[in-house]
Amino acid sequence: MDKRKEQILKAIIKEYILEAEPVSSKTIMNRYGLNVSSATIRNEMAALEELGYIQQPHISSGRVPAPSGYRYYVDNLMEEEELLEEINLIDQLTSNISNINNYLKEVALMLAGASNYTVIVTEEKRGEETIHHLKLVGLLEDKALLVLVLSSNKVKDYVIPYLEKLSEEELISLSEILNQHLKDKEIKYLTLDLKNKIKGIFPNSPLLLEEIFNLIEKSLEEENNVEVIVEGVKNIFKLPEFNEVKKIAKFMETIENQEIITGLLRDAIGSEGNKIGVKIGEELGLEDLKDFTLIATNCSFCEGLNGKIGIIGPTRMFYEKNISLLEALLKKEDEND
Amino acid sequence: MDKRKEQILKAIIKEYILEAEPVSSKTIMNRYGLNVSSATIRNEMAALEELGYIQQPHISSGRVPAPSGYRYYVDNLMEEEELLEEINLIDQLTSNISNINNYLKEVALMLAGASNYTVIVTEEKRGEETIHHLKLVGLLEDKALLVLVLSSNKVKDYVIPYLEKLSEEELISLSEILNQHLKDKEIKYLTLDLKNKIKGIFPNSPLLLEEIFNLIEKSLEEENNVEVIVEGVKNIFKLPEFNEVKKIAKFMETIENQEIITGLLRDAIGSEGNKIGVKIGEELGLEDLKDFTLIATNCSFCEGLNGKIGIIGPTRMFYEKNISLLEALLKKEDEND
DNA sequence: CATTAGCACTCAAAATGCCAAAGTGCTAAA
DNA sequence: TTTAGCACTTTGGCATTTTGAGTGCTAATG
Numbered sequence: 001m002d003k004r005k006e007q008i009l010k011a012i013i014k015e016y017i018l019e020a021e022p023v024s025s026k027t028i029m030n031r032y033g034l035n036v037s038s039a040t041i042r043n044e045m046a047a048l049e050e051l052g053y054i055q056q057p058h059i060s061s062g063r064v065p066a067p068s069g070y071r072y073y074v075d076n077l078m079e080e081e082e083l084l085e086e087i088n089l090i091d092q093l094t095s096n097i098s099n100i101n102n103y104l105k106e107v108a109l110m111l112a113g114a115s116n117y118t119v120i121v122t123e124e125k126r127g128e129e130t131i132h133h134l135k136l137v138g139l140l141e142d143k144a145l146l147v148l149v150l151s152s153n154k155v156k157d158y159v160i161p162y163l164e165k166l167s168e169e170e171l172i173s174l175s176e177i178l179n180q181h182l183k184d185k186e187i188k189y190l191t192l193d194l195k196n197k198i199k200g201i202f203p204n205s206p207l208l209l210e211e212i213f214n215l216i217e218k219s220l221e222e223e224n225n226v227e228v229i230v231e232g233v234k235n236i237f238k239l240p241e242f243n244e245v246k247k248i249a250k251f252m253e254t255i256e257n258q259e260i261i262t263g264l265l266r267d268a269i270g271s272e273g274n275k276i277g278v279k280i281g282e283e284l285g286l287e288d289l290k291d292f293t294l295i296a297t298n299c300s301f302c303e304g305l306n307g308k309i310g311i312i313g314p315t316r317m318f319y320e321k322n323i324s325l326l327e328a329l330l331k332k333e334d335e336n337d
Numbered sequence: 338m339d340k341r342k343e344q345i346l347k348a349i350i351k352e353y354i355l356e357a358e359p360v361s362s363k364t365i366m367n368r369y370g371l372n373v374s375s376a377t378i379r380n381e382m383a384a385l386e387e388l389g390y391i392q393q394p395h396i397s398s399g400r401v402p403a404p405s406g407y408r409y410y411v412d413n414l415m416e417e418e419e420l421l422e423e424i425n426l427i428d429q430l431t432s433n434i435s436n437i438n439n440y441l442k443e444v445a446l447m448l449a450g451a452s453n454y455t456v457i458v459t460e461e462k463r464g465e466e467t468i469h470h471l472k473l474v475g476l477l478e479d480k481a482l483l484v485l486v487l488s489s490n491k492v493k494d495y496v497i498p499y500l501e502k503l504s505e506e507e508l509i510s511l512s513e514i515l516n517q518h519l520k521d522k523e524i525k526y527l528t529l530d531l532k533n534k535i536k537g538i539f540p541n542s543p544l545l546l547e548e549i550f551n552l553i554e555k556s557l558e559e560e561n562n563v564e565v566i567v568e569g570v571k572n573i574f575k576l577p578e579f580n581e582v583k584k585i586a587k588f589m590e591t592i593e594n595q596e597i598i599t600g601l602l603r604d605a606i607g608s609e610g611n612k613i614g615v616k617i618g619e620e621l622g623l624e625d626l627k628d629f630t631l632i633a634t635n636c637s638f639c640e641g642l643n644g645k646i647g648i649i650g651p652t653r654m655f656y657e658k659n660i661s662l663l664e665a666l667l668k669k670e671d672e673n674d
Numbered sequence: 675c676a677t678t679a680g681c682a683c684t685c686a687a688a689a690t691g692c693c694a695a696a697g698t699g700c701t702a703a704a
Numbered sequence: 705t706t707t708a709g710c711a712c713t714t715t716g717g718c719a720t721t722t723t724g725a726g727t728g729c730t731a732a733t734g
Binding site: 056 | 725728
């Protein structure tokens with residue numbers, strides 16, 4: 001790979017990313033100031049094809065980047081991109097985290113808008129979640145609200161009917177008793193013994209307590225599952241390569257499968273920790289995604305809230321911009337630590 | 338419109354809803370036991386076309402229902418449909434409302450699954466929301482959680498930094514003071530005077546109080562906006578009439594516009610209150626939705642939570658089934674009152 | 675010896691023509 | 705009033721032709 005070959009490969013990839021059409025030798029001569037004739041470029045293109053970096057859809061057509069061409073581009077040819085506007089957006093978002101439950105979703109929405117591709121996020125399974133605080137609030141004559149603050153700072157709430165009527169004072173004392181016994185305990189310690197003990201302390205409300213135990217177990221179990229967020233699916237509709245409903249349906253089918261998403265993000269980020277992973281086409285290991293690229297990284301802004309976040313688009317993707325986007329996010333994260 | 342014309346119109350519409358292809362006189366003769374020849378059916382079809390109920394895509398093709406044909410069908414020819422499975426689903430869902438924040442979303446998901454079309458829901462602007470209960474919870478050394486229970490039963494929560502350090506006891510007493518002064522007050526009563534009064538009572542935490550006031554105002558303002566939920570968009574991909582990416586993109590564009598959604602639901606339900614509205618094609622008043630039908634109704638299961646809910650699909654829609662679905666929902670609602 | 679002009683060649687996509695199948699309308703007979 | 709039968713129309717599929725973009729190769733050039 002001499003200098004000129006690299007220039008031509010870079011030109012082909014840049015042009016193809018922009019236009020989504022096979023690139024001809026003439027186009028490169030006209031638009032990328034190489035100061036050689038189209039014939040020379042053709043010779044170089046033949047060599048690049050020999051090396052496996054580009055392909056011809058058919059014998060008399062222009063060239064298209066091959067998977068290994070994109071890989072070479074990302075590893076060796078790509079330049080950093082400055083993103084002023086987008087960094088502004090990230091700053092705004094991260095300096096103003098008020099509702100933790102929605103935070104990752106907001107980040108996903110912002111990135112989907114900024115990238116114009118699809119953004120996938122998983123929220124980490126965070127081992128054994130516990131109840132950090134519990135409170136019963138009387139709502140109306142026949143209903144109360146159970147508020148659970150979990151160890152991850154998330155808040156969950158459930159409306160429960162008064163299975164047995166309680167006064168406001170009784171509610172408060174019940175809250176206190178529950179807090180005493182359940183605070184910071186992992187779910188496995190919510191044993192039948194403990195339940196019975198609490199029922200013994202508060203013998204007038206066995207049904208209500210049963211319901212509360214159920215909801216606590218439900219909520220902790222829920223939280224020990226990975227949550228998946230997908231935003232900006234419709235962005236890919238505008239791309240010329242998705243000109244068939246079938247392709248769109250297939251993509252949406254894939255992207256809705258939570259196990260696939262978590263697997264993709266895990267593999268793309270790998271064990272490298274705080275770096276940005278780029279998986280191109282077949283590197284993703286899924287036939288249905290062979291024409292997609294995933295750019296992904298870990299993400300952990302506030303304590304107790306860790307996730308993986310990725311931008312997925314066609315292999316013909318604006319690599320510089322999207323890598324820079326995630327880099328900006330990572331940088332912000334470092335600052336906040 | 339004599340009896341036989343009605344039979345034939347009904348047959349054409351039923352057949353077209355099933356097959357999405359122009360219906361020929363021969364098909365009707367074979368599949369709908371009318372005991373007349375195809376020639377006779379052809380004569381009747383010519384008459385129905387004269388009346389504007391059906392159309393020919395081209396001169397030698399079968400017939401397709403015209404908008405007024407669907408209208409006549411819905412008003413005069415349609416039969417009720419029994420839905421055993423689906424009613425089961427509705428029962429399950431409505432008898433087990435635990436998380437109010439997500440309730441309407443769950444209903445939407447269920448209906449999207451049952452109908453195989455797209456479901457749109459708006460949550461009603463509910464006039465002046467108030468704080469029903471407020472609580473500050475210490476989380477970690479430098480952060481607290483503000484939990485707001487609103488008059489609509491919704492729970493909102495925000496993480497706030499300790500702008501001034503507070504002990505656990507101070508937090509509790511601050512919660513109490515705020516509750517005393519803010520409980521059941523509309524946002525307009527959260528005046529500068531009141532704010533200063535509270536700051537006077539708790540002079541050590543002016544910054545923290547300012548932040549709390551901001552969040553209360555933000556959350557009440559948010560709640561006075563209409564929330565829009567859309568589920569099951571991808572269902573329409575499978576329909577043969579959406580065989581072009583353009584059509585899908587246009588539909589998604591329309592369906593993402595919250596103002597359009599609220600307008601559609603408002604107009605479809607009209608002022609009739611507890612009835613089911615059906616708007617067919619051009620009746621929706623939007624060029625982009627001229628090939629869609631919206632079936633909609635009001636929805637108010639639990640106190641403080643009102644919404645409008647609609648099923649949107651192609652004009653070639655299973656009218657009976659979807660109307661029955663919403664009727665089942667309404668019936669359940671009556672029982673719960 | 676690298677570069678390039680020029681030309682023959684290839685292939686995809688668009689345009690054209692043709693034919694069968696599906697379906698209608700109309701006429702004349704039952 | 706109904707219907708059998710037939711002429712007529714249109715669509716959609718298929719094969720064929722045309723066009724144009726783009727290449728590879730050869731021979732000439734500095």
